[in-house]
Amino acid sequence: xxxTLSCEEVIGKLLEYLDRELDAAAQQEVERHLEACxxxxxxxxxxxxxxxxxxxTGDVKAPESLRERVRTLVARY
Amino acid sequence: xxxxxxxxxxxPVVLQQDAAMASGTQSACDDHARRQxxxxxxxxxxxxxxxxxxxxxxxxxxxxxxxxxxxxxAWAHLPSLHDLQCFEKWVFRILVNTFIGDRRRQAKAPCxxxxxxxxxxxxxxxxxxxxxxxxxxxxxxxxLLEKLRREDIERALDALPEVYRVVVIMVEVQGFSYAExxxxxxVPVGTVRSRLSRARALLQASLWRQAGQLGIAVGGSGxxxx
Numbered sequence: 001x002x003x004t005l006s007c008e009e010v011i012g013k014l015l016e017y018l019d020r021e022l023d024a025a026a027q028q029e030v031e032r033h034l035e036a037c038x039x040x041x042x043x044x045x046x047x048x049x050x051x052x053x054x055x056x057t058g059d060v061k062a063p064e065s066l067r068e069r070v071r072t073l074v075a076r077y
Numbered sequence: 078x079x080x081x082x083x084x085x086x087x088x089p090v091v092l093q094q095d096a097a098m099a100s101g102t103q104s105a106c107d108d109h110a111r112r113q114x115x116x117x118x119x120x121x122x123x124x125x126x127x128x129x130x131x132x133x134x135x136x137x138x139x140x141x142x143x144x145x146x147x148x149x150x151a152w153a154h155l156p157s158l159h160d161l162q163c164f165e166k167w168v169f170r171i172l173v174n175t176f177i178g179d180r181r182r183q184a185k186a187p188c189x190x191x192x193x194x195x196x197x198x199x200x201x202x203x204x205x206x207x208x209x210x211x212x213x214x215x216x217x218x219x220x221l222l223e224k225l226r227r228e229d230i231e232r233a234l235d236a237l238p239e240v241y242r243v244v245v246i247m248v249e250v251q252g253f254s255y256a257e258x259x260x261x262x263x264v265p266v267g268t269v270r271s272r273l274s275r276a277r278a279l280l281q282a283s284l285w286r287q288a289g290q291l292g293i294a295v296g297g298s299g300x301x302x303x
Contacts, residue, residue, distance in 0.1 A: 015277065016270075019248060021255055046203045046218045051249050053222060054280070057231050058250035062127035066141045070119060070148050074112060077152065 005033050010040050018047055115155055118164050119148060125251070126172060132246045133176045135235045143179070147172040169251060170261045173243065177262075180239065199274070202281035224293040225284060233283035241276035248273055 005013075010033045016022050017030045034041045119126075126147070130140035151168045158167055206218045234242060247253040247261070255273075259266045 015274070019255070019273075042207065042216075042218070043203050046207075046222070049219070049222050050202070050281075053225065053227075053230050054234065054245070054249045056227060057234060058125065058128035058132060058246070060124060060128040060131055062123045062144070063137075063141065066127060066144055067120075067123060069141070069145050070123075071116075073145070073149055074116060074119075074152055 005029050007033075007037060007040055010034070010037070011043065014040075014044055014047060018044070018051060111155055114161060114164075115152060118168075122165060122168065126168070129169065129172060129246060129251055130176070132231075132234060132250060133173070133243065143172065143176055146179075147175045150175065166253075166257060169247075169253070170257075173247065173261050177243070200278040200282040200285070202285055205285055221288060221293065224291075225288065229284065229287050229291070233280050233287065236283050237276060237279055241272055241279060244269060244272045245276040245280065 010030055013022060013026065013030055017027060020027070022030065034044050123144075126144050127140060130143040130147075131137065134140045134143055147168070151171050154171075158164065202221070203218055206221050234245070237245065243262070244258055247258045248255070253261070255266050255269045258269045262269070
């Protein structure tokens with residue numbers, strides 16, 4: 001039988017859990033805790049959404065001038 | 078017309094010529110296939126490469142230059158990439174390393190990427206705004222996220238010291254694993270972990286500060302930011 005993680009332990013592992021950096025057993029332990037603990041679940045959801053907002057900042061359209069520059073480069077060499 | 082012996086003697090020469098021609102054709106095919114592969118992959122990744130470059134350089138002109146420089150290197154070294162399945166990670170690594178190399182040259186001194194240390198300080202935006210005893214339909218932390226604009230988040234990212242910004246962009250924007258970041262930056266995985274932790278704390282502190290300035294900080298325990 002596996003020991004249950006405390007809230008403090010889960011918070012300590014939360015970012016690595018969201019980054020999928022924990023091993024499978026630790027990942028499952030955190031998941032089990034999140035299913036049962038509203039407070040930690042809220043925090044996990046908050047961190048997940050904040051990460052998504054940060055990731056969105058990389059969503060940009062490259063300018064056509066850059067595409068053309070790269071096409072010229074590849075054609076030349 | 079020569080004897081059978083003469084013809085047989087000549088055969089290896091003909092075969093060698095054929096082999097040379099075949100080899101040349103193969104080489105041309107390889108070049109064509111490589112060019113086609115590169116163009117297709119670059120077209121697919123271009124927006125993400127530019128997006129990452131923009132977050133790293135914080136400047137559109139510099140971002141364009143960075144992507145062009147990185148892709149020139151990638152194109153030149155493509156024959157040395159044995160597993161084309163790795164192209165995506167490989168080209169993003171070239172982008173990051175080109176950025177770091179450029180910054181080091183500009184600074185004419187070791188870039189701060191090599192000396193960053195974690196002081197263990199933590200800041201949690203969630204802890205600032207979360208109110209555990211509110212009724213279930215009230216969610217101040219979600220309200221805060223909805224009120225923060227994209228430019229607020231960009232500003233907070235741009236304000237991070239480079240040593241932290243690079244790591245958080247690699248992991249959160251481009252989805253690199255800690256091991257991949259460690260390999261790219263030539264640092265131990267533990268260093269990536271601590272830099273990332275510090276980066277996130279600084280990012281959240283910056284967002285909290287901006288929320289206060291914009292008057293969108295809701296609920297929570299308040300208090301100063303680090």
